[in-house]
Amino acid sequence: MKDLNQKLKEWDADIATSASRKEDIKNKIMENLDKQVNYMEILSSDPYFHIHKKVIYFAGIAACLCFAFLLGTRFNKNETAAPVPLSKNNFAHITTLSNSEIAKLKRIVSEIDYLFPEGVKSITQENCGDIKINTEKKQSLDNIMEKVLIRYIVLKRSSGEKKWKKVYVSNIVANPGEPIQLEGDCSGSLWIYPADQNIYAMQSDLKIRANGEFISLKYIGGQHLRTSRVVKDIKNPDAEYKVFQSIIRI
Amino acid sequence: MRVHEHESVNNFLADRSHENFALVVEEYFDLVNKVVFRLVLNHEDAEDLVQITFITAYQKAHQFKGSAKFATWLCRIAHNHAYSFLRKKQMKFAPIHEVAEPHSSKLDHPDSDLHRNDMQIQIEEALRSLPPELRATLVLVTIDETPMDEAVEILNCNKATLYWRLHKARKLLKEELKKRNLH
Numbered sequence: 370m371k372d373l374n375q376k377l378k379e380w381d382a383d384i385a386t387s388a389s390r391k392e393d394i395k396n397k398i399m400e401n402l403d404k405q406v407n408y409m410e411i412l413s414s415d416p417y418f419h420i421h422k423k424v425i426y427f428a429g430i431a432a433c434l435c436f437a438f439l440l441g442t443r444f445n446k447n448e449t450a451a452p453v454p455l456s457k458n459n460f461a462h463i464t465t466l467s468n469s470e471i472a473k474l475k476r477i478v479s480e481i482d483y484l485f486p487e488g489v490k491s492i493t494q495e496n497c498g499d500i501k502i503n504t505e506k507k508q509s510l511d512n513i514m515e516k517v518l519i520r521y522i523v524l525k526r527s528s529g530e531k532k533w534k535k536v537y538v539s540n541i542v543a544n545p546g547e548p549i550q551l552e553g554d555c556s557g558s559l560w561i562y563p564a565d566q567n568i569y570a571m572q573s574d575l576k577i578r579a580n581g582e583f584i585s586l587k588y589i590g591g592q593h594l595r596t597s598r599v600v601k602d603i604k605n606p607d608a609e610y611k612v613f614q615s616i617i618r619i
Numbered sequence: 620m621r622v623h624e625h626e627s628v629n630n631f632l633a634d635r636s637h638e639n640f641a642l643v644v645e646e647y648f649d650l651v652n653k654v655v656f657r658l659v660l661n662h663e664d665a666e667d668l669v670q671i672t673f674i675t676a677y678q679k680a681h682q683f684k685g686s687a688k689f690a691t692w693l694c695r696i697a698h699n700h701a702y703s704f705l706r707k708k709q710m711k712f713a714p715i716h717e718v719a720e721p722h723s724s725k726l727d728h729p730d731s732d733l734h735r736n737d738m739q740i741q742i743e744e745a746l747r748s749l750p751p752e753l754r755a756t757l758v759l760v761t762i763d764e765t766p767m768d769e770a771v772e773i774l775n776c777n778k779a780t781l782y783w784r785l786h787k788a789r790k791l792l793k794e795e796l797k798k799r800n801l802h
Contacts, residue, residue, distance in 0.1 A: 373793060374761050376801070380742040381762045384656055391652075394666050395644055398673045402637060546780050563783065 463535065464522055464597035464613045471518075475619040478516055478542055491549045492542040503549070517561055517569065518542050520597075520615040521586075523579040527608045536610075537579035542619065545569070554578040557586075561616070567594045569616050577612065584612060592616050628689040632680065640677050647690060651697050657758045658701040658751050660743060668704060672697040687772050694773045698755060705751050738801065745795035753788035760785055 466474070481502060482489055490503040523537035539555045548560040557575035564570040568591045575586040588600050594616055601612035624632075627642035651672050656665040675696050676683075683692055746754055756774060759765045760781070765773070771781055 373789060373796075376738075376742055376796075377758065377762050380739050380746070381653070381657070381758065383739045384653060390666070391648060394652075394669055395641075395648060398644055398670050399637060399641055401670065401674055402640065402677050404674075546777070546783075562779065 460524075460597070460611075460613070463524075464520065464615050466518075466617060471617055471619055474518065478619055490544065490547060491551075493539065493551060493553070493555075495539045495554050496537060501553075515545075515618050516542050517545055518615075518617040518619050519559065519561065519571075520613070520617070521555060521575075521577060522597075522613040522615075523577060523584065524611045524613070525580055525608055528606065533611070537577060539577075551575065564591050568592065569594065571616070579610070582610065584610060586612060588614070594618050624685075624689050632683070632685075632689075635677075635680055640673075643676075643689075644673055647693055650690060651693060654694050654697045654759075655701050657746075658698070658755055659704060660747050664704065668697065668700050671700050675700070688769070691769055691772050695775065698773060698775075702751060741799050741801055742796070745792055745799060745801070748795050749788055749791055753784050753791065756781060756784040757788040757792065761789075 478489075478492065481492065488504065492500065492502050494500045519541045521537070521539045521541075522535060524533040525536045526533045537554065541549075541551065541555075541559065543549050543559065543561055546560075546562050548558060550558055555575055555577045557573065559571075559573045559575065561569050561571045570591050571588060573586060573588045575588075577584045577586060584601055584603065586601055592598060592614065595618075597613045597615040599611050600614045601610070603610040625646055627639070627646045631639040631643050633639075648669070652665065652669050655668045655672065656662065659665050659668065672693065676693055679696075683689065746757075749757070752774070756770070759770050759773065760767075767778060767781060771778055774781065774784075776784070
């Protein structure tokens with residue numbers, strides 16, 4: 370059984386362009402050196418592309434609406450400021466997503482990726498509001514990694530009360546290895562990277578505005594996939610706050 | 620600091636004439652051809668992209684600062700064009716890993732698969748199943764044994780990403796070869 374490297378080297382050695390073809394190509398290069406090349410035209414010279422551009426844009430809008438709807442229905446669920454009974458199990462219930470929910474989200478994100486081939490840097494939604502899609506051109510090509518959903522949930526319990534209330538939720542879809550800047554009620558920088566099979570390293574410097582309070586969140590560390598952890602626990606005389614951070618590969 | 624360059628590059632950078640560039644093309648044709656072919660895995664597309672790569676290098680030569688090797692810079696242009704091409708193809712048809720060139724073009728092309736053995740074709744098909752970024756990393760590091768610093772420069776990613784891609788590419792390729800009873 371040949372070693373993988375050896376096989377690849379043999380395959381590579383077998384790639385050959387005939388001498389006559391080489392000369393043809395070299396001649397074409399020299400003939401066209403001074404021509405103004407419209408690279409985009411060359412690279413997408415198929416009329417199919419132009420015909421479908423409009424369709425793609427419309428599909429994009431439709432997909433975004435679907436995305437908004439699905440995210441909305443999904444994340445809106447239980448994400449209003451309803452009181453939550455105090456128990457550890459309930460925290461898990463609030464902060465994690467089921468397999469089918471993740472699969473649905475994965476499909477939607479992959480659609481958005483398909484519609485924006487220049488690359489989607491991040492997708493964010495806060496408190497069931499507008500969905501922001503950042504299509505800023507990426508510096509790296511890390512889009513091959515599976516995207517990650519980072520969720521922040523802030524729970525509040527007023528002094529003297531037993532029940533917790535969900536006061537803030539943000540869902541951020543990011544590409545591992547690519548730092549992102551966030552604006553809105555959750556603002557600052559965020560960077561996530563796979564450290565091991567199921568562990569992500571994460572660095573964040575965020576400020577979350579929840580229920581009129583500003584919560585500063587600086588985090589450097591690792592976290593297992595599909596787990597939630599309390600990254601901030603604040604006790605004020607009048608209220609307590611817990612910030613949960615979850616990481617889900619999508 | 621400017622790195623040591625091949626004589627043809629130095630001559631061309633000093634005098635950006637067609638004659639001097641012809642020598643650059645002569646020197647780096649095989650390199651660019653391989654880089655591009657490994658990514659698009661189709662001779663016809665590779666030929667177009669090789670032309671575009673060299674024409675870009677000629678027209679953008681004034682932007683070459685000499686902080687990296689000319690060959691590295693050239694490879695990066697080739698990679699960028701190949702990625703753009705594959706993205707367009709992906710947009711038109713399917714996810715990148717599902718993109719396959721029509722078989723008729725393979726047979727019609729002078730450098731077709733006809734002379735190649737089944738093993739080589741199977742390996743190529745297995746490579747085709749990898750996303751281009753993983754494929755590029757694998758061939759650059761495994762076949763060319765490109766130093767990590769240079770590979771990082773060509774692929775425009777950080778070292779951690781490079782290692783991750785390499786690990787993932789090898790894993791996926793092994794699985795693919797296993798399916799084909801080749802590993």
